Amino acid sequence: MKRSKRIETLDKRPVNMDGFINEWPEMGFIAMKSPYDPNPSIRIENDQIMELDGKTRDQFDFIDQFIADYAIRKDRAIASMAMPSLDIARKIVDISVPRKEILQIVSGITPAKMAEVINELNVVELMMGMQKMRARRVPGNQAHITNLKDDPIQIAADAAEGALRGFSEEETTTAVARYAPFNALALLIGSQVGRRGVLTQCAVEEATELELGIRGLTTYAETVSVYGTEKVFVDGDDTPYSKAFLTAAYASRGLKVRFTSGSGSEVLMGYAEKKSMLYLECRCLYVTKGSGTQGIQNGSVSCIGVAASVPSGIREVMGENLVAALLGLECASSNDQSFSNSPMRRTARTMLQFMPGTDFIFSGYAAEPNYDNMFAGSNFDAEDFDDYNVMQRDMQVDGGLKPVKEEEVIAVRRKAGKAVQAVFKYLGLTEVTDEQVEAVTYAHGSKDTLKRDVVSDLMAAEDMMKRNITGVDIVKALAETGFRDVAESILNMLKQRVIGDYMHTAAILDENFNVMSGVNTPNDYMGPGTGYRVEGKRWEEIKAIPHIIDPNNF
Secondary structure (H helix, E strand, C coil), X not given: CCXXXXXXXXXXXXXXXXXXXXXXXXXXXXXXXXXXXXXXXXXXXXXXXXXXXXXXXXXXXXXXXXXXXXCCCXXXXXXXHHCCHHHHHHHHHCCCCCHHXXXXXXXXXXXXXXXXXXXXXXXXXXXXXXXXXXXXXXCCCEXXXXXXXXXXXXXXXXXXXXXXXXXXXXXXXXCCHHHHHHHHHHHHHHHHHHCCCCEEEECCCHHHHHHHHHCCCCCEEEXXXXXXXXXXXXXXXXXXXHHHHHHHHHXXXXXXXXXXXXXXXXXXXXXXXXXXXXXXXXXXXXXXXXXXXXXXXXXXXXXXXXXXXXXXXXXXXXXXXXXXXXXXXXXXXXXXXXXXXXXXXXHHHHHHHHCCCCCECCEEEECCCHHHCCCCXXXXXXXXXXXXXXXXXXXXXXXXXXXXXXXXXXXXXXXXXXXXXXXXXXXXXXXXXXXXXXXXXXXXXXXXXXXXXXXHHHHHHHHHHHCCCCHHHHHHHHHCCCCHHHHHHHHHHHHHHHHCHHHCCCCEECCCCCEECCCCCECXXXXXXCCCCCCHHHHHHHHCCCCCXXXXXX
């Protein structure tokens, strides 16, 4: 058959390397409006929910029971459920209806009703809703800080650069699980070199993650996963109740906690129960709300390839982000999994969160080249920093980052490497050579760094835990080796654990350790001329990109 050269050319476009599937509700491959989604309903007797979305209490699984008992305001339920879903949707985008009123209405509706509301909104309206409903007034951003070698010096250097560039939170994980103590330690030090007040976490097995947090080596937790069907929960050896218990364990030690969920996980596990991804994610978010945790990382996250394969999938991702905000949760809106071969498509996916702003536009922007990202690659990475900064400038949008100067980057990377070198020597851990520090100072990624003695590193990391080294030991080590400013920053982070204010919804810290959250800096958008506007000092900062023509030179 003779072929059209135009079609042959199009067939070779990167987007056609992506995977797509038609809707298949019986297996869960449907983003929104599955014919098997339940109809909204509620019945309350003796102050107890006896019917929820078509199920009577004796038919509840443990997710239904948890939601009924802990996630819906019974005093609001009858009035809220009586409101037509279209009316609620219109209130969400109506600039004359304040965020507080929407939160009150939504507090009384069920997961099926929530899905029905979201289905009434097109993608622009979802963005309008997010601009009004995000918890914190000023958007933020979070970085992934990892590398193939689990090199703690590189982690510290990348963390310092990421903090300098504006990330409010930084998250690491490991290629080799036993490296977790070193990675957490290096991330903590590097982040405070780049900018005081950056929150950090190490995403590993939950018992280890909790222990690192209790010891003061991390300041928040994020990878507490919840699911939309009982069978997926059971496969993970968990329940909503065990997740609520884990939240309490973190919170009791002053750690900020965020759950993780996202459409597509139930499809991947084979237990979607014919329901739409949106409805199942609504269940996840109601479990999150009921557990008492302040926020969620959602937006399909690592399952984005599933959601993106079906019609309306990216719209659904924005929809589930908005559901989180409607429930009053901090929303870290994903964008942290590379899902498409098409640069155009991955940028379009990110714009839905970038333009209205979310509490954390990325729950993992790769602040390293993607080959070093142990979270399987991010939608944007270190090679996209300039593009991202230009997009902020193009649209006068605050995406949480800022342009930096080369000399600033080199300086903080070197200082972070030297600080880790000093701490490792003081604590009797493995050697960090001057050559290794010099390499990470100028490195783009782990291909540019020197080898570590992995066996010695792992033995020392294990010994570090056996010796019960804590954040206080790190403060002492830094103070006594010439890094008193970094020591004071980490000490202030430890003090925040006692104060507890950064456990409020959508809390971040500025460089003076002031908390900015949905409580003391709530989103006050109500249409043109209101809410957060990119102006003044922040606008000047965003405009100052490199490679720019200065009119003063003519």
